[in-house]
Amino acid sequence: MGQSLESDLIPYSASHGLPAQAVLVLAPHPDDEVFGCGGAIAAHVRAGVPVHVVILTDGAVFGDATRRASESLAAAGVLGYGEPEFWRLPDRGLCYSEALLLRLVDKIVNAGVDLIYAPSPLEVHPDHRHASMLAMEAARRVTQPVRLAFYEVGAPLRPNVLLDITAFLELKDSAMRCFESQLSQQDYVSQIAALNRYRCYTLTSEVLAAEAYWLLSASDLDQMASNRLLTWASPGVCADPSVLPQSMPLVSILIRSMDRDFLAEALDSVALQTYPHIEVVVVAARPGHRPIPRKCGPFNVRLMQTATPLQRSQAANTGMAQARGELLLFLDDDDWLMPGHIARLAQALARQPHAVAVYTGISVVDAGGHPKGQAFDLPFDAVRQMAGNLTPIHAVLFRAKVLQMGCRFDEALDLYEDWDFWLQLAKLAPMVHLPGVSGTYRIHESSGVHTDAGPEGAAAAAIYRKWASEWTPQQIGQMMQRVWSHPELQLQLADAMQELAISREQLAASDLQLKEARKSLLDTQHELANTGQQLTDTLHKLTDADERLRAAAKMQAQYKEVIAQQQLKIELQTQEIETTSTALARQKHDHAALLSSRSWRITRPLRWLAELTRASPVGRIIRTLRRLSK
DSSP states (O other), X not given: OOOOOGGGTSOSSOBSOOOOSSEEEEESSTTHHHHHHHHHHHHHHHTTOOEEEEEEEOOGGGSOHHHHHHHHHHHHHHHTSOOOEEEEEOTTOOOOOHHHHHHHHHHHHHTTOOEEEEEOTTXXXXXXXXXHHHHHHHHXXXXXXXXXXXXXXXXXXXXXXXXXXXXXXXXHHHHHTTOHHHHTTOOHHHHHHHHHHHTTTTSOTXXXXXXXXXXXXXXXXXXXXXXXXXXXXXXXXXXXXXXOGGGSOOEEEEEEEOOOTTHHHHHHHHHTOSOSOEEEEEEESSSSOOOOXXXXXXXXXXXXXXXXXXXXXXXXXXXXXXXXXXXXXXXXTTOEEOTTHHHHHHHHHHTOXXXXXXXXXXXXXXTTSOEEEEEEOOOOOHHHHHHSOOSOGGGEEEEGGGGTTTOOOOTTOSSSHHHHHHHHHHHHSOOEEEEEEEEEEEOOGGGOSTTSOGGGSHHHHHHHHHHHTTSOHHHHHHHHHHHHTHHHHHHHHHHHHHHHHHHHHHHHHHHHHHHHHHHHHHHHHHHHHHHHHHHHHHHHHHHHHHHHHHHHHHHHHHHHHHHHHHHHHHHHHHHHHHHHHHHHHHHHHHHHHHHTSHHHHHTHHHHHXXXXXXXXXXXXXXXXXXXXXO
16 A cells, blocks of 8 residues: 555645535624635635525624624625625524524525535534534535535634635735624634634645635535444544444434424434434324424434324334334433433443443423423332333333344333333343433423322332232342331431531541642642752852863963963073073173283284274275175
8 A cells, every 4th residue: 555645635735716606605603704714705706606605693692693793794895795694593502403404405405506615513612513514414405416615713624625815815804803892802813814824834835825625525425424424523422433334233213203393302302413323213103293304414214104093102112113223212202312312322332242221311301491400310220120110211222132032012001111111121131321411301291191190100000010920029029128128228318418418528628638738739849849940040050160160270270381381481591691691701701801911912003003904995995806806
């Protein structure tokens, strides 16, 4: 296999525009359309391509909605594409839904759009992620071929297209500066400019700024949709990204529907699941059920109509008979799941190969969806399960193979049928409890479930009658023991609660001591750090002083050597002077002796005559003739 190059991972050349007949820019908030793809919008406007901008939310969390809309209008005027369309959904409340998806599909079809700009699935803001998922599914739903260009705002993506926006730098800067309400909170202009400048890293020096896009063609979208890869990216993380979706067990979500308006919320919660391999089977519990979409996000949906009304157990068995998945989960049409629900349960069941079912926590809300402050999240207890239901139906993911082992919903029961089914599963293996809440259970009068008298009601009595012959004397004894020991257990619980309160007080005191000890430790560390710094400074000073002393000693040695040399010269000069003085004294003595000698006095007339001759003209003539003769 050949070695991959950097250009296989990121473009090394820039495009001057993405070809399109009509463009739709999907912006979660007023300003994303400019920050994310303002340069692309300007390029399309220059090329004469119609640009449609849809701003999904009102942006009211971080500013006044009216002002933010006016800022987007001003930016649109700068870029010259017309006016954006405001859908005015709640800021930080944008959520994928079938209704919103169909509205977006209509927009794409009616505008003849063949290129959609949307936030990257890697964005961190929840509104951005939901907008990304809406764009993905809308691109798959429309009949005409479209391309999807993901853009970046709050999180970098790995692009396959870099758009040269050098020619539109001033225009984009002016458009970004229209959002004064946001720039007062963050210097987004500098940050986006830095991001666009960074995108020139692999480009030539002539490119001063670039916008990055992950561009997917229609065939790319089909391939990635078939692999469920886009589902991984939004809005959360898949349970096990190292495993391809095809090798992950298919999960069948079975919805018993009374055709209530709540059903849309239940389906939307399924569409947001991060587990990538899901099918949805909706069982109509009464005739004449309204049609439902054949897609739930990226997942297929099948509606099983009925000619006669179905009781709860009948609808459950019908759903299981139609399921194709290896793993099954029931979801009533008035409840909903959090995005990671299926992924959590599937991962837990994969780690427990001998288990047949796993369940997790479910929170309780009222008819309007408001939390009641309660949750079902009890650990598995076989004795307690005999006395009552442990969990709502959509808390449990179980293996389809239990059907081959004889497990069915008892169609003689129309209440507590799920409790009966869990008792059947528990005979095969203990149910695995996964702590933590990832689903919601709605309590309202129209369900009919909560009007029963509980353990003393007829529905509970039917369960007890059915299972009385199944339970062994030992199991019944365990139940009775639990009942008789209830007062003792209450006392033990009270003692345990008291001990817990004392432990909490001790823990609080220990925590305070720990905080004080940590503060003291930090102070000590700070003092040690200061002392260490002082020691380091002193060591540096001593090192400098030692170096100076070494230099001085070296210089002193050099001075001593020079002085010794100078002393040697002086001694030599002194000896020369003494020798010269001796010679001069001797010459002086000889001269004096000569002057006082007898021969010097006798020859004085001759010397006088010789001097006279040298000074006379005859003397000069004689000296001249001598020179000429030479």
